[in-house]
Amino acid sequence: MGSTPRRSRRRRWASLLGATALAVTAGGALACPAGAATNVDFPTHCIPPAIAGLPPIDGTTTAKITADNTSPKVGDTVTVTYTVVTPAANNPTDLALPADIMTPTGKVTLGGAQTGSVTVAGPKKNDPVPGKGVFPSFSMTGTFTVTSPGAITLSPGDYNIHTSYILELDTPCTVTNPPAPVSETVTAADNPPANTRAISLGSASGSPGASVAVSGTGFTPGASVTLAGRSGDTQTADTATVTADTQGGISGSLAVNDLTTTGVVAYEGGAWSSDKGAGPAAYVVIDDQPVPPGSQRLTTTVKAGSLSMSQPADAVQLSDVDFGQGGASTGDLQTVTVKDFRGGPAGWSLTGKVTDFTGAGAKIDAGKLSWTPACTTKAGSPSTCQAGSAGTVGTSGATLASTPDGTVTGGEFTANARLSLDVPTFTPPGTYVGVLTLTLS
Template identity: 70%
Template sequence: MASSSRRRRWAATFGVAALAATAGGSLVLPGSALAAPAGASASAAVDFATHCVPPPIAGIPDIDGTTTAQISVDNATPKVGDTVTVTYKVVKPAAGNPVDLALPADIMTPTGKVQLGGAQSGSVTVAGPKKNDPVPGKAPFPSFSMTGTFKVTEAGAITLSPGDYNIHTSYIMELDTPCTVTNPPAPVSETVTATGAPTTNERSLQLSSASGKVGDSVTATGTKFTAGASVTVAGFANGAVTGDKATATADAQGAFSVALPVNDKATTGVVAYEGASWNADKGAGPAAYAVTDGGGPHPPGSLDQKLNTQVNAGELTMAQAGDAVAMDAVGFGKGGRSRGSLNTVTVQDFRGGAAGWSLTGKVTNFTGPGGASIDAGKLSWTPVCVDGADSPSHCAAGSPGAVGKDGATLASAPNQAFTGGQFTVDARLSLNVPAYTKPGAYSAVLTLTLT
């Protein structure tokens, strides 16, 4: 189970009530299907037995059902070497919403495989967008589409069959529901007929380093060249070879290795080719190469080491300082404002992309002794949001006013070219209690949702 710090939905309880969270959102499937690419071929919808494994937290048994799916392509008559776009549409998933709770929109991302057969074997990885319509409780899941590409390597009839698919949901926590073909392969839904093409140039070139100072040598290693051919290795700049050149002879397997001194400061790459001049049909590259500052060879006794690191994208998460809020008491016959402070919520946007976020809240009626209640619309808040140090994004507090059952925005950050950061969100709470409200303890659940 994912840790509580990764949950997307939290509930803060007033009075004596405890933290509340909704379960059962683990099986959401995408909403309305994507349209197939323009010019997509006609294809057949097929049915196949499917075994789906709900996340353990759902508390329901595995699902054995039937999936109806359809495979289509953007080019049914490609040539060898062409790239074909494949659309895998799940017209009718094997599972439905197993709970009474309605599931919200845009919380899942589907992925899957399309199996190739006939003239070409293998599989195509496909994925769909994070987009789905709301799913009512106990309702069938709507259809969804995933797309991917494959390169045609063989001439002839290539069959495409729907394969396994997985449903990843981001609702309360991150969960997966894998669905596998019970008796693979599934029936063929689409066939493309590939025709031959000129022999593909498989020559390749690798460099021992991606950069060096003026005068440094880089080792160039080539494969799949013509056996015994004379190969020229040269610097490359502004779309043409430079005066920096070296020659080698390909061995019986078409491989070679040679050191190339690089003196031209403008060099941006290295190429290798057969014949008297650079020709992409009988060459490889350009492989990227940069000339660094400080021309001339290394002084005696010095060496360079290239240092590499990586920054990995994280997730959008939130955490709260507590799960209960004690509000001021008011007197019977007087009523008035029962005030309190929201437990501080910390939002961390470590995705490092361009998407913003929104934190909203909604509240239930306050329930008290003997069925007495205070309407949810009488709760209002005054939000506050503070940016953490060096945060690329700037958060905006929601407008002061009623929260209610329909909900209101607590805080948000907009989409922009580069987003991210850590934010502290608070709010002053005020419940307008009618004067002659029945005495006793009242509580409600305020649910916060981060998207």
């Protein structure tokens, strides 16, 4: 009588472990990449943990791979995502499997212009699986650095599912006939060498028509180089031509007449190019000519202002989640207004970081908070606002919005974000509070 219940319990545990192993291996599908990525099917051979007492599982995996940048340059970092989306089998038992027991890892195979593999990993997160139910999908991400120009193919590779339910177990799944079909192609461009051209001026200002000395380095030896005045982003009529010496140096002068001149540039080729140009070096024309008899010179000054931000309130109420269910607690960041009235060439960056959410004798990790930023630019602003990337905020922080450096910058902007806090399933009931700090620089 005493041994029968123990054998029954062992059979039940073996059955449960077998179900877990199938759950992890049968779902061999990859996620959709952005752009032209396509579903691919490939045979997969999975080996359940020995304790499960199950034979190897051979099935078809339907897969996709996404790349966050399908047109990178050599030296860029590309993030790839490998997601199992269409499982090859259902839960074969009546036993339900709980949420958040699966931690996947795997490989994405590179081919074409660059070969090798990318290690990918996913979070310990999955939806519950009812008895005889369909297994959930899971995603894994990783990065690689582009080292060669040309078409780089991305194919799904082997993957492993680690389960933390009753015991810590691994279920490795391999591509039966590698490589698997190509799901996405990344076309990499050559990254031209850095532009080291630079110029300096003999003076920062002068009277109308005065010549300013221009010297420079880093130009192509023997190249014809144009010296030109600039008014903001527009070239003026003041130009001159010099020839670079055998070391790539230039030396010459430019007569500056345009009263609106703000700087001087030097460039190779028929028109200004940031790849083959230098400057602008700041230069101002001082109108010191006497006024005609009976006339009056009128002068005004535009004073530089400051970089500032404001928000209508300092609290955000995220949506409720249910104990035992968990999931996304969502809300909207209070809109932040940025005013850049400094003038000059500097852009700005608005970043945020968050503390852990504490309360009820427990906490929700700061890394559970993610956002999807957005920003708008007021009409007439010289700069254009760029929203930060969607993703985790956490204690290390992330960019909400920014503007780039430029010849002329400034304006008014509004930035906000959709917030989502991933609340673990059995977080104790109560109110949890975290502080999101925004920094403008």
